[in-house]
Amino acid sequence: MREFDPVKRRTRLSVALALVPVLALTLGIPLANRVEPRIAGLPFLLAYIVCWIILTPAFLLAVYRNDNRA
Amino acid sequence: MNAIIAIGVIAVVLAATLGLGIFGVRRIKMDAEQYIVGGRSFGALFLWLLLAGEIYTSFTFLGAAGWAYGRGAPAFYILCYGTLAYILSYFMLPPIWRLSQRHNFLTGPDFFVHQYDSPRLGALVALVGFIFLIPYATLQLTGVQVLLTIAGYGAINSLAAVAIAFTLIAVFVFGTGLRGAAWASTVKDAMVLIGVVFAGIVLPVRFFGSPAGAIDHVLAAKPHWMTLTGDASANGVVWFVSTVALTALGFYMWPQSLAAVYSAKNEDTLRRNAIALPVYQLMLLLVYFAGFTALLVLPGLKGPAADQSFMLVVKQYYSPWILGFIAAAGCLAGLVPASVQILAAASIVSKNVLSDTFGIAKTSAERTRATRILVLVVAVLAFAFWALARTTLVGLLLIAYNGITQLFPGVALSFAPRRPSAAGVAAGILCGIAALAAFAMTGTSVVGGVNVGVVALAFNAAVAIVTGYAIPALKPRVPTADSSTR
Numbered sequence: 001m002r003e004f005d006p007v008k009r010r011t012r013l014s015v016a017l018a019l020v021p022v023l024a025l026t027l028g029i030p031l032a033n034r035v036e037p038r039i040a041g042l043p044f045l046l047a048y049i050v051c052w053i054i055l056t057p058a059f060l061l062a063v064y065r066n067d068n069r070a
Numbered sequence: 071m072n073a074i075i076a077i078g079v080i081a082v083v084l085a086a087t088l089g090l091g092i093f094g095v096r097r098i099k100m101d102a103e104q105y106i107v108g109g110r111s112f113g114a115l116f117l118w119l120l121l122a123g124e125i126y127t128s129f130t131f132l133g134a135a136g137w138a139y140g141r142g143a144p145a146f147y148i149l150c151y152g153t154l155a156y157i158l159s160y161f162m163l164p165p166i167w168r169l170s171q172r173h174n175f176l177t178g179p180d181f182f183v184h185q186y187d188s189p190r191l192g193a194l195v196a197l198v199g200f201i202f203l204i205p206y207a208t209l210q211l212t213g214v215q216v217l218l219t220i221a222g223y224g225a226i227n228s229l230a231a232v233a234i235a236f237t238l239i240a241v242f243v244f245g246t247g248l249r250g251a252a253w254a255s256t257v258k259d260a261m262v263l264i265g266v267v268f269a270g271i272v273l274p275v276r277f278f279g280s281p282a283g284a285i286d287h288v289l290a291a292k293p294h295w296m297t298l299t300g301d302a303s304a305n306g307v308v309w310f311v312s313t314v315a316l317t318a319l320g321f322y323m324w325p326q327s328l329a330a331v332y333s334a335k336n337e338d339t340l341r342r343n344a345i346a347l348p349v350y351q352l353m354l355l356l357v358y359f360a361g362f363t364a365l366l367v368l369p370g371l372k373g374p375a376a377d378q379s380f381m382l383v384v385k386q387y388y389s390p391w392i393l394g395f396i397a398a399a400g401c402l403a404g405l406v407p408a409s410v411q412i413l414a415a416a417s418i419v420s421k422n423v424l425s426d427t428f429g430i431a432k433t434s435a436e437r438t439r440a441t442r443i444l445v446l447v448v449a450v451l452a453f454a455f456w457a458l459a460r461t462t463l464v465g466l467l468l469i470a471y472n473g474i475t476q477l478f479p480g481v482a483l484s485f486a487p488r489r490p491s492a493a494g495v496a497a498g499i500l501c502g503i504a505a506l507a508a509f510a511m512t513g514t515s516v517v518g519g520v521n522v523g524v525v526a527l528a529f530n531a532a533v534a535i536v537t538g539y540a541i542p543a544l545k546p547r548v549p550t551a552d553s554s555t556r
Contacts, residue, residue, distance in 0.1 A: 022157055026315060030300070033297050033298050033300065034297060035293075045146065045297055046296065049146055049149050050149070053349075
């Protein structure tokens, strides 16, 4: 019944959450490698990277909450 | 007169910061543990300052602008790798911290000594850290030299500037330990923030109305400046992704970074730091704006000269008071991290090589003396490297990261259910570094678009896994049934 081990499931969720920004800022880069559309004056590639940097603390906070769930 | 004002401002700021660094440590009795890990009592805010203090260096201030000026979009890798390193650190640092508390680690290599039960592996790791901290220290030395040369308005040539920079670094190392550096970091960060806001907002607004205006002008002149080339060339998209991955893995392999981790009060501090630190990266955005503005206002700087980009604009269009203030901020961004890095390089060799492996400098007093002598050795080597390898600040950082990341397989494999032997890990590190040396001698920076550091790292990991599990440890080891409690 390993599938239903709550600790393991929680760890797996944490890793999955953390992987989202990791993949966005590595494998996502070739897909975002464009100038248009420009966002707030920034070329798309730079805006894409900045967006993910702002989102990363939100994902890590979700991981933190998940890890500390009673 | 201009030179006197600018240099005068720098001198006052540096003296005040040094005073604060010394004052911060005065009331605490300094033994080796206080000096290197700050007595293991740093809370979240103080640790944040210390980690940020090591991360935001001459490289951020001048190097990132230099690459935005000289290469464009490849400079964006700097935004990505720090962020990924913090994500990795959320998971990796708490277990490292727990081990450090239980076994009283003092230096970065102590982790390897304990995990692989091998002081000799610790000595090898210390030497790798020592060697690759030299280009990192050279980077800081170069940054300070560039700023002093500019602030001298022609009165200070680069050799005189580097000699002054060298002296200032020595003063900072001997004046402050880790705790002093954390205090000095508070001044440095406040000043760098003001300097960066000026360079990244005031400059583009003056010349182009807004930072977005500067980007419009760059795109009009150079339509491909804000995107990566899709092919397998150096600085293309494959290089970008591989370099982000490589440098993110290497980020916490630096001995001074690990020592900073040991100094945390508890593991929750490390997790909360990992959540908050990515935001700090956004300061780089302003640095890019400064570099883009300089590219349009003062085009034509080639190679390492690009690192001077926005400072030359400030010099040409603003008063020496403003130039002096921004140069002072930049000097602190070089001197504070340099003192931490040089101290780390010296202390790992005195502890893990001289004391633990060769039995020299056993007592605390002897080790302190050995560390002091080694500080000068590192500084002289950094000076020699400055004289020999004239490359951009980002170029220096990439050399340093290619090397230090070779320690990552050893850290990762030490958490495996069954650990490889110390000999295997050592063989991996040596093969990785030999590969880097071969690439350097043939002038190869990418293989099929991939950063050679990643190629060397893959070779390293393969060798470590194959020999590490095929050749058993020389000493009989306790099976790792207790690995969760160690």
